[in-house]
Structure formats: C-alpha cells, structure tokens
Amino acid sequence: MQTTTEDTRHPQQDANDPPAVSTAEPTFADFGVRPEIVSALETAGLTHTFAIQKLTLPLAMAGEDLIGQARTGMGKTHSFGVPLLHRLQLPGDGTPQVLVVVPTRELCQQVTEDITEAGKHLGVRTTAIYGGRPYEPQIEALRAGVDVVIGTPGRLLDLAERRHLVLGKVAGLVLDEADEMLDLGFLPDIERILGMVPEQRQTMLFSATMPDAILDLGRTFLTQPTHIRAEDTMSAAVHERTTQHVYRAHALDKPELVARALRGRGRGLTMIFSRTKRTAQKTASDLSERGFAAASVHGDLGQGAREKALRAFRTGKIDVLVATDVAARGIDVDDVTHVINYQCPEDEKTYIHRIGRTGRAGKTGIAVTLVDWDELHRWKAISDALELGIPEPTETYSTSQHLYDDLDIPSEVTGRLPLADRDRAGIDAEPEEKLDTNRSRGDRSGGRSRSRGGRSRSRTRGSGQARKVAATATSSDGSAGNADEGVNESTATGSGGAGSSGNGRRRRRRRRSGSSSSAANTSNTTSTSD
Numbered sequence: 001m002q003t004t005t006e007d008t009r010h011p012q013q014d015a016n017d018p019p020a021v022s023t024a025e026p027t028f029a030d031f032g033v034r035p036e037i038v039s040a041l042e043t044a045g046l047t048h049t050f051a052i053q054k055l056t057l058p059l060a061m062a063g064e065d066l067i068g069q070a071r072t073g074m075g076k077t078h079s080f081g082v083p084l085l086h087r088l089q090l091p092g093d094g095t096p097q098v099l100v101v102v103p104t105r106e107l108c109q110q111v112t113e114d115i116t117e118a119g120k121h122l123g124v125r126t127t128a129i130y131g132g133r134p135y136e137p138q139i140e141a142l143r144a145g146v147d148v149v150i151g152t153p154g155r156l157l158d159l160a161e162r163r164h165l166v167l168g169k170v171a172g173l174v175l176d177e178a179d180e181m182l183d184l185g186f187l188p189d190i191e192r193i194l195g196m197v198p199e200q201r202q203t204m205l206f207s208a209t210m211p212d213a214i215l216d217l218g219r220t221f222l223t224q225p226t227h228i229r230a231e232d233t234m235s236a237a238v239h240e241r242t243t244q245h246v247y248r249a250h251a252l253d254k255p256e257l258v259a260r261a262l263r264g265r266g267r268g269l270t271m272i273f274s275r276t277k278r279t280a281q282k283t284a285s286d287l288s289e290r291g292f293a294a295a296s297v298h299g300d301l302g303q304g305a306r307e308k309a310l311r312a313f314r315t316g317k318i319d320v321l322v323a324t325d326v327a328a329r330g331i332d333v334d335d336v337t338h339v340i341n342y343q344c345p346e347d348e349k350t351y352i353h354r355i356g357r358t359g360r361a362g363k364t365g366i367a368v369t370l371v372d373w374d375e376l377h378r379w380k381a382i383s384d385a386l387e388l389g390i391p392e393p394t395e396t397y398s399t400s401q402h403l404y405d406d407l408d409i410p411s412e413v414t415g416r417l418p419l420a421d422r423d424r425a426g427i428d429a430e431p432e433e434k435l436d437t438n439r440s441r442g443d444r445s446g447g448r449s450r451s452r453g454g455r456s457r458s459r460t461r462g463s464g465q466a467r468k469v470a471a472t473a474t475s476s477d478g479s480a481g482n483a484d485e486g487v488n489e490s491t492a493t494g495s496g497g498a499g500s501s502g503n504g505r506r507r508r509r510r511r512r513s514g515s516s517s518s519a520a521n522t523s524n525t526t527s528t529s530d
Helices: 035-043 052-061 074-085 105-118 135-144 154-163 178-183 187-194 212-221 233-237 251-261 277-289 301-316 346-356 375-386 401-407 445-474 483-529
Strands: 064-071 098-101 126-129 148-151 171-177 202-207 227-230 241-248 269-274 292-299 320-324 336-341 365-371
Touching: 035 074, 035 105, 035 227, 035 292, 052 064, 052 074, 052 178, 052 202, 064 074, 074 098, 074 105, 074 171, 074 202, 098 154, 105 126, 105 148, 105 301, 126 135, 126 154, 135 154, 135 269, 148 154, 154 187, 178 202, 178 212, 178 346, 187 212, 202 212, 241 375, 241 401, 251 277, 251 365, 269 277, 277 292, 277 320, 277 483, 292 301, 301 320, 301 445, 336 346, 346 365, 346 375, 365 375
Parallel strands: 064 202, 064 227, 098 148, 098 171, 126 148, 171 202, 241 365, 269 320, 269 336, 292 320, 336 365
Antiparallel strands: none
C-alpha cells in the first residue's frame, strides 16, 4: 500500500526538472544579505529561498533568538548559516565568533562544507571539530585563528576544557538537529557548553521534530525565542513528492526482496536503513556479493572508513549506502531517489528522518518500508501518529506482483545484477584516508601516562580473561553460552593450567640452580681461602 502527496515545485531545482509553478519566492538578495554571500550562493545554484529560510532570515539577521522547525532537506543549514555569516565582524581576531553544535560527525562535515561555500568570498575561516580524527590538526587550526567553529558536543567540550577552544567571544550559537542530540544523550554536554559562552549572544535552535524536551531547552537557554514552523506537522511527516510504500515482509525473504527492488527502473542513489550495526554490515556485504555497488556506514567502522564510504556515495562510485540511523543526519545528497527501511523504524521521528533523505529540493523520491511480523505493533503506532492510513501493511514477498508494479521492476529480473550492468567503480576505487589518532596530544591520559597505561592495560586484559574464565567455570546455572564462548573458555582454561604447571617447574629449576650456584660459590671461596 502507498500514500502520495503532491505540492508545487520549488524554484530551486535542476534545469531538467519540470518548471516551477511559482516564481514569486524571494531571493537571498531581497533580504539584504551581503553581496559576497549572495554571489557564493548563486555560484552553488542557490538563488531563491525555501520556506524555512524565508521565515527565519528577517529575524535571524536582526540578531533575535529563534526555534526553527522544518523537515530534513528543506534548507535549515542556510537558514542559520547565512545570517551568522552576514553578522560576522570581519576581519576577526582569530577567536571564534560563531559556534554550531551538531550531533554527528557526518552532519558536522556537511554543515562545514555549506558554510565554507557560502562564505568563501568573505574570507571566513571555518573549521570542523569532531571525534574520530587526530587532535593535532584541529588544535593547530584553532591556534591559527578561526571565525566559525562547527563541531560535535564531545570533542568541542574536550578542547574547550583544555582551553584550546576559546568560547568567550561567541556571539552566535546554533544547536542543529537538537532532537537528535537529546536522543543521543548529549544534553549534559550541551548545557556545559552553553555555560561557557557569553550570556549576551544570539542563539538559534533547529530541529525536524519538536518534542517537549526541545521546547523546554529553548525556554531555558534562549531569550524570548520566536518559534517558526515552516510547514504543518503532517506536511513535515508525509513528504510531498515522495511516494511511500509499506510492505509486510518475512526476514528470510528481505535480502531477495531488497535486491529486486534495487532493479527497478529509474532507480538512482539509494539509501538503506537498519536499526543495528550488524544488520547494516551484513546487508551491504550481501548486496555486494549480488553485484551491487554497495557499502555501509555504522558505528563499528573507523572514521576513515566511514568518510570513504560517504565520499564514494556522493561521487557515484557506489549507488547503494546501508546506514544506521545515527549516520542519517549527516548525509546530505540531493540525488537520492530511493530510501529503503530494511527494518521498521523505532518511532515516527526516526521514520521522518529516514525518508527525508529522498524527495529533497523539489525532486521526487520513493520510500519503501519493510515491516516484519513482530514489528507490526511498532508500525501501527507510527502510522497512527503520522496519520498515514496504513495500519496493516500488505503481505509481500520478493515474487509478489504488486511489488513489481509499485516499484516498476521488469518482470524478468532476479536478485543478482548482471555483469553487463555493473558499471560503478565500487568502494575499492575510493582511497581511504589514514587517520593517526593514537599519537594525539588530546588524549586525556597524556604522553608518559599512556605508555604506563599500555603496559597496565595488557596486564589487566590477561587478569580480566582469567577472571572471566573463572566466573564461567564456577557458574552453577547450567546455561551454556554461545559456541565461541565455550571454545574460548576451554582454550583459556587449558592454557592457564599449562601456564601454572610451567611456572611451578621454572620456580623449582630456579631454586635448584640457586642452590647449585651457592654451593659453587662456597666451594670457590673455600678454595681461595685455602
């Protein structure tokens, strides 16, 4: 089953797309934005404003606090980025004047790129501060002087507490994707950061959804903020120009169903979302084996591998990206045609953010959600909350005719991509940046402490393993863990026993050799005395 809503095309679109119905949307220049910023935006193809930008620019450029709400992909970054750049005091003295706090590394990179692009004719110095990368380049950038800092809460707080990041002159503060930061547990860090910036400042809070906790945060830290909602709740959830399909699918049939869905006509860049890191990795590996140019992004990957996959996706070397929900916030690619929810989202907010990866900037998109039998109650709650009208998805298999009809899949295709159609370079064509994070001065343990800590950790691991084995061996509940644990237990116990016996033999040899040496020394002394 599906639901589709239509709206007029925004003027900010590709030349090949159908012409816009309205041409009366104001431009950035109409709001009195600095000519240098307007010129940079026009170079990037951005001339007219979106709804959220049209409403926020007059207030934000006047220095007022505000809370902005608009769905993902509707231009929130320039809603705060343009006013902040417009109000900068240039040239600055190298102390940050603007601080933008974001929840994820990927979003940090994207916001940094957008603000850097918009301010390139002003000579604005921007830098991204986030974890997973060495401290040294970030500290050196701060020492060289910056005007705008974009970062994630943990690394920002770390550098601020070490006094590498000076927040005493911040005049503009932005909390972007605030609901996600609360979901990830960043509220204590955010409160500590807010305590480090001057009280006299402009603060803007942006989010796709607006739960009560966000409103409470705004009332606490913002001064008489104006709440701006660019679109009503339903239009924020049910994306215009995005066709939504929901299918009840069996877990064992999902790999084949997804593979055939990727064979649909007109499919471009595709994002597949899963709830767990293991599912993301397994799905990407399965699709790669079937011939698709796929890669994954999840928390178990190093920062270099995550950035490699994102670059490959943006440049078209791969056309399928499997990601967990955290990564969803930072992937800003306008050409995503399909979003597939491999597993039912946790709640309506997650669903909104997932399908927000497609149907962006006036383009059309398709969102497919697969609901397993044990997820029906969760999906019904999402459907009811968003009033989608699909409380019970249609039972669907990889061979179901309505699946082929809905996604325009040719009748003769299978779940494997023919060799002739494998025209993408693949993830291996994208080089991976080697990040040396072990030598960073920002390590809280310091230099010499790290060395001692390394030896200590080595001993701790051994003793921890011994304690783990002992605890397992003395368990009386009769439960048998997984097979790997059983193998590790027997191996560790055997090696432990051998080690104990060996230590005893070595001690006895040392005692014997010690006695022999003492006797020899006594004999030599006696001979010498004689």
